[in-house]
Amino acid sequence: MPVTISIPRESTFPGSDWTALSRHWHPVAFCHELCAAPIGVRLLDVRVVVWRTPDGVRAAPDLCQHRGASLSQGRVSGRDIVCPYHGYAFDPSGRCTHIPSQPDALVPRKLCLNLFGCREQGGIVWVCLDPESTETPPEFPEAVDPAFQVVPVTPVIEWQASAGRQVESFCDVAHFAFVHPQTFAVKDPVVPRYEVRPGDRGLVAEFESHVGNVGDAGAERFRWRRVYHLHLPFTARLVVHFPGGGRLVILNAASPVSARLTRLFAVVARDFDHDKPVSDIVAFQHRVYGEDRAIVEGQHPEELPVDLHDEVHLRADRTSVEYRRLLARIGLGRHFTS
Ligand code: FES
Ligand SMILES: [Fe+2]
Known part of the structure; x- marks a missing residue:
């Protein structure tokens, strides 16, 4: 679910510069680096997790909404990325699909991943933090x-x-x-x-x-x-x-x-x-x-x-x-x- 992200509290950029840069696409990894495991990167002072799904690459804040664990320490299982702390699983759309400690629980609305823009182009994985952006990654x-x-x-x-x-x-x-x-x-x-x-x-x-x-x-x-x-x-x-x-x-x-x-x-x-x-x-x-x-x-x-x-x-x-x-x-x- 796309949600506009706000400036991280540890931002080293002036606020207006951060906002301007967040609308653009930035490289975060080579495609060949992104294999079975998720990877954690930092972009514009934001901790981002990037992973590969059968539907393509995905990026989200590197933070699980449950207790703030780093999803980049988790794993990819089938279509889902799985949090390392309590095993909650999220599908390629960011929806929570499994809560192991309480499988029948109604999933709270807030418990999802707010996906960033993420694309592969020219052998590079590109991320855009602003889901409303109309920009595109550079051509190669x-x-x-x-x-x-x-x-x-x-x-x-x-x-x-x-x-x-x-x-x-x-x-x-x-x-x-x-x-x-x-x-x-x-x-x-x-x-x-x-x-x-x-x-x-x-x-x-x-x-x-x-x-x-x-x-x-x-x-x-x-x-x-x-x-x-x-x-x-x-x-x-x-x-x-x-x-x-x-x-x-x-x-x-x-x-x-x-x-x-x-x-x-x-x-x-x-x-x-x-x-x-x-x-x-x-x-x-x-x-x-x-x-x-x-x-x-x-x-x-x-x-x-x-x-x-x-x-x-x-x-x-x-x-x-x-x-x-x-x-x-x-x-x-x-x-x-x-
Ligand atoms: S912190 Fe992610 S499942 Fe608990
Ligand atoms: Fe030079």
């Missing part, structure tokens, strides 16, 4: 395109940083020469003019660069087209068009655990080199993210300042300027810096 078309090999970047890494700072760093094109000289950047730090235009649910930024893997002979001579598709609030999909025609796609889906803690769900897809080991691509992606994380975890304030007066912007920062404007438009406050 390459995940269902047979031309692409799709590789989740596991294990999932936690960043001691806000999701906004993480996503902005993923879309920042002016840091390559400074942060990634050991992995993929060439030495020239100059950012050519690039375009940012409105996207379906955010923005699209197109950037031509001669970024290449270090050691690629003559990488400077090539042009690599990088197209960022940003889906508000915290997911970006980068399509890198290689000089030879191949495409490498990185889905960067940041989960706002709290205002200052982010779990990063990243997936890489490529339409070439299918015979090469996927472990190499995962290790490489972890190295690159490790370089970013060292910077982002040191940024202050930890939250992304949505007010454009708070930091300094140059032409090379067009994507982040537009990103901050859009975050303001979806309702994040001028002082998204709790």
Whole structure:
């Protein structure tokens, strides 16, 4: 039964920001992680249980209405999730189907699960805390395109940083020469003019660069087209068009655990080199993210300042300027810096 959830008492977000973010879909797990057992996650400071039923994935507050036990410590039995404390069972619609201590009891109205929105898309489980929301989870078309090999970047890494700072760093094109000289950047730090235009649910930024893997002979001579598709609030999909025609796609889906803690769900897809080991691509992606994380975890304030007066912007920062404007438009406050 859908019931609007209120802001958790331990929320690290300002109230209006929490409400705005609760209307959107956020990643909480990779689909392959969600097997027979329920799992407990934290999203926007809310404890959430996620589980798999024959009718699809489900999410609810990780709290049984009987005595507050954590349902994520329970189990799935047939169609039902079963509470670990007194064994009450709940079906995929959230209805209580069994009270073992009193099987004939009339089930009190309040004894049910207030389900959140929960969907699988692109190999990721997405949750939306607002059951009235009309938003949809971000698209990842390459995940269902047979031309692409799709590789989740596991294990999932936690960043001691806000999701906004993480996503902005993923879309920042002016840091390559400074942060990634050991992995993929060439030495020239100059950012050519690039375009940012409105996207379906955010923005699209197109950037031509001669970024290449270090050691690629003559990488400077090539042009690599990088197209960022940003889906508000915290997911970006980068399509890198290689000089030879191949495409490498990185889905960067940041989960706002709290205002200052982010779990990063990243997936890489490529339409070439299918015979090469996927472990190499995962290790490489972890190295690159490790370089970013060292910077982002040191940024202050930890939250992304949505007010454009708070930091300094140059032409090379067009994507982040537009990103901050859009975050303001979806309702994040001028002082998204709790
Ligand atoms: S606390 Fe869940 S059944 Fe009692
Ligand atoms: Fe980076």
